[in-house]
Amino acid sequence: NAGVTQTPKFRILKIGQSMTLQCAQDMNHNYMYWYRQDPGMGLKLIYYSVGAGITDKGEVPNGYNVSRSTTEDFPLRLELAAPSQTSVYFCASRAGPQVVLEKLFFGSGTQLSVL
Amino acid sequence: GDSVTQMEGPVTLSEEAFLTINCTYTATGYPSLFWYVQYPGEGLQLLLKATKADDKGSNKGFEATYRKETTSFHLEKGSVQVSDSAVYFCALSYGFGNEKLTFGTGTRLTIIP
Numbered sequence: 001n002a003g004v005t006q007t008p009k010f011r012i013l014k015i016g017q018s019m020t021l022q023c024a025q026d027m028n029h030n031y032m033y034w035y036r037q038d039p040g041m042g043l044k045l046i047y048y049s050v051g052a053g054i055t056d057k058g059e060v061p062n063g064y065n066v067s068r069s070t071t072e073d074f075p076l077r078l079e080l081a082a083p084s085q086t087s088v089y090f091c092a093s094r095a096g097p098q099v100v101l102e103k104l105f106f107g108s109g110t111q112l113s114v115l
Numbered sequence: 116g117d118s119v120t121q122m123e124g125p126v127t128l129s130e131e132a133f134l135t136i137n138c139t140y141t142a143t144g145y146p147s148l149f150w151y152v153q154y155p156g157e158g159l160q161l162l163l164k165a166t167k168a169d170d171k172g173s174n175k176g177f178e179a180t181y182r183k184e185t186t187s188f189h190l191e192k193g194s195v196q197v198s199d200s201a202v203y204f205c206a207l208s209y210g211f212g213n214e215k216l217t218f219g220t221g222t223r224l225t226i227i228p
Contacts, residue, residue, distance in 0.1 A: 103161035
């Protein structure tokens, strides 16, 4: 059981370039999330999805886009990379919905540097 | 808004020492509280949780008690091992209808033999 798989693990972008961070889960989870973790900071929610075809903004959505065409995949798109987007990105999923939030399953992260 | 404050790291302890990592929160309602752990090169994993005041979460020798009066959820372990070296995150969330999980900044723990 692979769980939540993120690719790539590392990437260096030049300012203004675009890229897509991939996230896939094989647990048939409805809810998926994208977080970013800046040095010395907690995780900040970028976007989330409660099912295929449904996405919503989190705390820090500017500069990012998402889509959810299937239950399994939740890619995160950076259109015009900026140095402020240098961070570690985590994808997560859970079965949902539950009355009490059950645990999230996290991928191992993508370390992105924008130079 | 809601927030979680953790003690500054890094924390370095000798094996078999007693561990406390402080966590306090600010919340408008009655959230559930969580501790997540991130081992080197891996994603975050749920360590333990508590869903209401005075609940105690426990797992792998770690414990934390939901203290509403002090708005705290401190993580403790009586005897740490080298394998406990990781980054620990305190977090809070509400139930159905609010999908956001608010994290603290994380505390890096290193255990030396």
